[in-house]
Amino acid sequence: MKEKNMTKNEQKTSLETSVPTGTQNKLPIKAARNLIRRYIIIGERRISNYWWAFIVLLGSSGFLLSGICSYNYNAGNSSGILFNLLPFLDFKDIAFFPQGLLMSFYGGLGFLLSFYWWFLIFWNVGGGFNEFNKKEGFIRIFRWGYPGKNRRIDFTYPLKDLEAIKVELKQGLDPQRTIFLKLKGKKEIPITGIGEPLTLKEIEKQASELANFLDVSILT
Incomplete structure (x- = not known):
């Protein structure tokens, strides 16, 4: 067998052709990326915030509707639309003043708080x-x-x-x-x-x- 002696130019050409097309252009870009680091800060869009915003909204809605329904019942409008929103609750023992009024107040306060929380999440x-x-x-x-x-x-x-x-x-x-x-x-x-x-x-x-x-x- 005859061994082929390659010149330096031939060796250089052989090495260049063995590299996949486009690899030589990608290497500087990869090196440049190693010089840049970016750390993402989540902010208000954390899973715990979604959870608590939903819980506060759900609880405050229940309090607010209960207060409104107690007023509706004590006002003699027990067949109204608002009263029928919570047909599984008995409002006979819930007087609008002070129980129903307090439930409406805390329900409305929680409702506003939950909306503020959702806006913080939306704005991140x-x-x-x-x-x-x-x-x-x-x-x-x-x-x-x-x-x-x-x-x-x-x-x-x-x-x-x-x-x-x-x-x-x-x-x-x-x-x-x-x-x-x-x-x-x-x-x-x-x-x-x-x-x-x-x-x-x-x-x-x-x-x-x-x-x-x-x-x-x-x-x-």
Whole structure:
């Protein structure tokens, strides 16, 4: 058998043709993506908020209808449409004043509270993202606020101003675990979501990953 001696140009051509079409163009894009990290902040659209908003709406509707039906019954209109909404309840022993009135008050209050809760979920107040861009050298903190002037809360900081990642732990009945970005000028920016309690293991893991990615130290 004769061995074929390949020149350097032939070897280069052989290697280039062995790479799938389009791979050479994709490699720089993949490398660029490794320089950008984005952490999503859920905000008010948490499963627990959906659950409690529904429970409050259901309970307050029951109280409100009960109060209205007790008034309807005591007013002598026991065959009315509102009374028939709750045919399984007996309103003979429920006087409109004060029981029915209190039920109507608390039912209406809970009804308004549930609607406010649903609006917070719809607007996703507190939701957004934290972006760390080593490719272009900036940190971007974005949050959704209440409708109006401050609906979009968007801050950008130079990556070179970042000095360290700070972790703050507060124990007690309402434990708080927060990650801060410590910038030049003793400025500290919280980046964890409000109302998103993280376990100690999760907060340590996230802070460690972020510090390694940004090549900064961790302060406690």
